[in-house]
Amino acid sequence: MGAMGQKAGTATAGGVVITVDGVSLAATAGQSVAAALIAAGVTTLRRSPGAGAPRGAFCLMGACQECTVLIDGRPARACLTPVRAGLAVTLGGPMT
Amino acid sequence: MRADLAVLGAGPAGANAALAAASAGLSVALIDENGAAGGQVWRAPCGRDGPADADRRAGDALRRRLAASSVIHLASATAWLIDHDGCWRIDLVREGEAHCLEAEALVIATGAHERVVPFPGWTLPGVIGLAGAAILLKANGVRPGRRTVVAGCGPLLALVAAKILALGGEVAAVIDLASRAEWLAALPALAARPDLLARGAAWRARLAAARVPVLHRHAVLAAEGAERVTQVRVGPVDAEGRPLRGAPAVVFAADSLAVGHGLVPDTAATRLLRLPHRHEPMSGWVAVRDRNLAAPKPRLWLAGEVGGIGGAAVAELQGRLAGLAAARALGRLEDGAWRSAAAPLERRLARAGRAARAMARMMRPRPAMVAAIPTDTVICRCEDVTRAMIEEAIAAGARELNQLKQWTRCGMGPCQGRMCGEAAAGLLAPHAGGIAAVAPWTGRPPLRPIAADDVLGRFDYDDIPIPAPAPP
Numbered sequence: 001m002g003a004m005g006q007k008a009g010t011a012t013a014g015g016v017v018i019t020v021d022g023v024s025l026a027a028t029a030g031q032s033v034a035a036a037l038i039a040a041g042v043t044t045l046r047r048s049p050g051a052g053a054p055r056g057a058f059c060l061m062g063a064c065q066e067c068t069v070l071i072d073g074r075p076a077r078a079c080l081t082p083v084r085a086g087l088a089v090t091l092g093g094p095m096t
Numbered sequence: 097m098r099a100d101l102a103v104l105g106a107g108p109a110g111a112n113a114a115l116a117a118a119s120a121g122l123s124v125a126l127i128d129e130n131g132a133a134g135g136q137v138w139r140a141p142c143g144r145d146g147p148a149d150a151d152r153r154a155g156d157a158l159r160r161r162l163a164a165s166s167v168i169h170l171a172s173a174t175a176w177l178i179d180h181d182g183c184w185r186i187d188l189v190r191e192g193e194a195h196c197l198e199a200e201a202l203v204i205a206t207g208a209h210e211r212v213v214p215f216p217g218w219t220l221p222g223v224i225g226l227a228g229a230a231i232l233l234k235a236n237g238v239r240p241g242r243r244t245v246v247a248g249c250g251p252l253l254a255l256v257a258a259k260i261l262a263l264g265g266e267v268a269a270v271i272d273l274a275s276r277a278e279w280l281a282a283l284p285a286l287a288a289r290p291d292l293l294a295r296g297a298a299w300r301a302r303l304a305a306a307r308v309p310v311l312h313r314h315a316v317l318a319a320e321g322a323e324r325v326t327q328v329r330v331g332p333v334d335a336e337g338r339p340l341r342g343a344p345a346v347v348f349a350a351d352s353l354a355v356g357h358g359l360v361p362d363t364a365a366t367r368l369l370r371l372p373h374r375h376e377p378m379s380g381w382v383a384v385r386d387r388n389l390a391a392p393k394p395r396l397w398l399a400g401e402v403g404g405i406g407g408a409a410v411a412e413l414q415g416r417l418a419g420l421a422a423a424r425a426l427g428r429l430e431d432g433a434w435r436s437a438a439a440p441l442e443r444r445l446a447r448a449g450r451a452a453r454a455m456a457r458m459m460r461p462r463p464a465m466v467a468a469i470p471t472d473t474v475i476c477r478c479e480d481v482t483r484a485m486i487e488e489a490i491a492a493g494a495r496e497l498n499q500l501k502q503w504t505r506c507g508m509g510p511c512q513g514r515m516c517g518e519a520a521a522g523l524l525a526p527h528a529g530g531i532a533a534v535a536p537w538t539g540r541p542p543l544r545p546i547a548a549d550d551v552l553g554r555f556d557y558d559d560i561p562i563p564a565p566a567p568p
Binding site: 014028029030031032034035036038039043044045048049050051053054055056057058059060061062063064065066068074075079080082083 | 129130131136142172192209210219220221222223224225227228229231232235236237238239240241323324362474477478479480481509510511514515544545547
């Protein structure tokens with residue numbers, strides 16, 4: 001995953017490092033995890049349970065549940081979870 | 097936990113209901129699943145400081161007032177069950193812990209979520225809601241991608257496109273369902289809101305300066321790509337959003353698509369309480385409330401968009417009225433004091449209504465768009481239910497939304513029908529004798545997916561009492 005699309009890799013005030021499937025990623029504290037992933041070009045977060053189709057963050061306001069991933073080992077909506085230093089994201093989600 | 101008043105939702109309606117009730121002396125608990133108050137429209141920014149716009153300033157002022165008030169703000173809390181048994185009981189999960197809040201009175205201000213009428217490819221990564229894009233840009237300082245198509249209807253189109261440009265992104269095109277004439281027709285109603293007009297004009301000037309193509313009376317026909325969207329196919333539509341047959345499509349290369357067709361009242365809580373709902377042409381299904389915002393249950397008020405799409409200004413005023421009504425009902429505000437506080441708010445509400453109705457009209461449900469959805473398109477994202485599967489159920493006799501859910505699993509997934517409900521109802525309606533006969537989904541707990549171990553709490557299996565075996 002490259003730092004594509006957004007200046008996620010540049011040091012900013014509140015810049016912290018999270019991990020996504022074990023890989024380090026620069027993010028901004030307080031930003032939503034979903035936003036940090038989109039900024040880094042990580043758009044496929046899980047597969048749909050029926051057709052196995054790629055899915056990513058969609059509504060970004062907590063309603064659609066598409067961005068549910070494991071955050072520090074627990075299922076959580078990436079769009080409602082604020083970034084904090086050391087936070088660990090596991091893609092794939094609990095529903096696949 | 098106990099409070100005089102519980103308020104569900106900390107957007108413009110809920111937060112103002114909480115503040116009004118607290119200033120009348122009520123103890124108030126304000127529940128919201130976001131980390132900060134403000135709802136979707138007045139969202140708190142993260143560390144990335146962008147220029148403060150009007151929504152941001154309104155939100156910051158609200159958050160300061162809440163912090164200075166006696167309101168207990170239960171942020172990052174997921175309410176999953178509401179019940180009335182002498183008093184209101186709200187079960188919620190917060191930071192992995194289960195809590196039960198009891199309150200004498202309840203204001204439901206759950207707002208709205210976005211309507212996206214399904215089209216082929218709308219499930220591809222890189223396709224996001226238009227309101228979702230506004231959140232991404234305004235609250236997070238992040239663009240949807242490098243090159244974005246912005247599509248749908250209403251004032252968010254210009255806002256999202258302008259913010260993408262401001263953050264250094266590229267807007268491939270703006271695809272607007274409305275014609276220029278429709279926008280011009282809405283202008284007189286907006287004259288009462290020069291702030292909104294000025295903002296809209298500034299956004300459009302920015303788009304013109306960047307030579308962004310704006311296609312009116314057009315809609316997205318498909319988002320295409322394998323692992324994520326790589327191009328967006330658009331075509332001309334009629335006044336109701338129906339694609340024109342035989343008209344040539346235009347294809348834009350893009351790695352992202354922000355698309356939204358208006359707002360849908362979030363009635364999960366009001367349906368769970370078995371409150372009456374009705375279908376309104378401008379809002380879709382809304383919870384029924386009387387002119388004082390009261391619902392037909394003891395000490396219950398509905399503020400903001402759960403009862404009809406009206407925007408932030410209307411929601412704020414309704415919230416204050418609901419908070420005052422709760423204070424009056426609990427005997428903390430005498431009739432005379434209530435009347436003198438409520439009357440000016442009601443007058444302002446009547447004035448705000450005109451601009452709100454004009455905007456709601458731009459973002460109204462368009463049944464013809466639903467009727468035109470291609471057969472193989474996924475309708476229910478959670479369960480991968482296509483239009484063809486829904487049509488098969490209808491052919492077999494399904495006539496009502498709950499029946500369709502039981503037959504096809506449409507609406508049974510984690511979003512609980514929030515994303516697909518309106519389209520599924522629209523597909524059923526012509527076969528059921530109209531939308532009113534289709535009925536919204538029956539509300540079921542939990543209101544949001546929750547982890548079972550959060551609700552069960554911590555216990556040791558050894559502590560579970562095992563009854564003595566039955567005598568032989």
